[in-house]
């Protein structure tokens with residue numbers, strides 16, 4: 001039989017098909033990866049009403065986290081500081097800074113500054129700051145190097161798997177309670193020190209569902 005099409009065209013359909021399958025797979029994989037909680041929120045950094053910099057106040061001026069986040073060791077929530085805390089210094093320092101205008105306005109009117117939340121777990125998952133920091137889980141383990149952040153962003157996944165990675169092996173992360181706010185904490189024998197702290201404080205983080213969901 002005479003060939004109507006040249007020989008090379010025989011390959012077209014299978015090539016096209018393979019090309020299509022590969023493309024579809026790449027798109028699905030990409031979407032799956034992108035929308036998995038492991039990936040979605042990391043890096044989230046909403047714009048704030050005042051360009052407050054942790055890099056200046058912690059990294060450069062050396063303020064301790066608890067100077068502002070006073071409730072972390074006592075309660076479930078780590079509070080964001082009231083305007084009063086800023087005015088301790090900014091009543092005298094940088095008093096005509098444009099950037100600080102909303103702080104001065106809040107001070108005069110008594111209306112709180114409307115900071116935008118960066119980290120946010122869904123309501124069905126229970127989390128408590130005090131329960132963590134009081135047994136030596138450092139801020140850094142969950143929030144990263146805040147002292148280097150010009151703008152706070154979500155550094156870790158905060159997914160269920162992420163929580164469990166530590167709950168299964170807390171000795172990899174625990175530090176002496178005096179060090180919870182230290183940034184850049186590192187020791188050579190972490191596993192040894194960690195294991196001692198686990199034993200000393202009887203640490204056993206929940207892995208059963210009701211530990212975090214009730």
Ligand code: HEC
Pocket residue numbers: 048052054057058063064065066067068069080081115116117118119120139140143146147151152181183
């Ligand atoms: C001078 C006061 C001050 C100090 C000191 C300070 N913070 Fe903050 N922090 C703030 C303010 C104000 C905000 C809210 C604005 C923002 O998100 O940048 C905030 C926000 C945060 C957030 C994001 C909260 C959210 O909305 O999810 C984290 C996490 C945080 N701080 C951790 C730390 C850690 C860790 C340290 C110590 C290494 C620290 N902060 C030291 C004032 C402070």
Ligand code: HEC
Pocket residue numbers: 050051052053056057060061063068081085086087088089090093094097098099100103
């Ligand atoms: C312990 C004193 C202290 C406290 C408390 C403090 N600050 Fe500051 N802040 C400073 C100093 C000092 C500077 C200037 C640092 C520099 O320029 O290197 C500064 C700079 C700033 C700037 C940049 C101003 C500009 O025009 O460049 C902003 C914005 C700011 N602070 C916001 C805040 C807010 C909001 C709070 C409360 C959550 C706060 N600060 C609490 C000492 C403080």
Ligand code: HEC
Pocket residue numbers: 065066069072076077078079080119120121122127129132133137138139140141142143158180181
């Ligand atoms: C074991 C992990 C973990 C540790 C340790 C931790 N945080 Fe958090 N932090 C979180 C999570 C998760 C959220 C979001 C909580 C929510 O949405 O209910 C959060 C939220 C916050 C917030 C926003 C207000 C709030 O309570 O929701 C601030 C401020 C904060 N953390 C500061 C700190 C500081 C300062 C430290 C250290 C003294 C610290 N955190 C230690 C995991 C941690």
Ligand code: HEC
Pocket residue numbers: 121125126127128131132135137141142158159162163164166167170173202203204205206211212
């Ligand atoms: C870096 C380590 C680490 C990470 C990350 C971590 N935890 Fe924990 N968690 C602990 C340790 C340590 C304890 C304390 C166990 C004890 O006291 O026996 C604990 C205890 C708990 C408890 C029991 C105490 C209480 O508050 O009732 C809950 C619930 C909990 N964690 C939830 C979470 C959730 C939700 C996340 C993730 C958003 C998380 N944890 C992330 C280390 C961690």
Ligand code: HEC
Pocket residue numbers: 037121122125158159160163164167206207208209210211212213
């Ligand atoms: C250490 C705390 C912790 C434990 C233990 C835990 N979870 Fe979760 N779980 C979470 C957190 C935090 C989220 C929210 C994750 C997010 O926002 O991405 C979550 C989310 C979920 C979701 C929503 C879907 C998803 O994956 O986001 C389901 C369903 C769930 N958990 C079921 C379970 C079951 C079943 C168990 C027991 C086998 C369990 N969890 C144990 C912390 C925990």
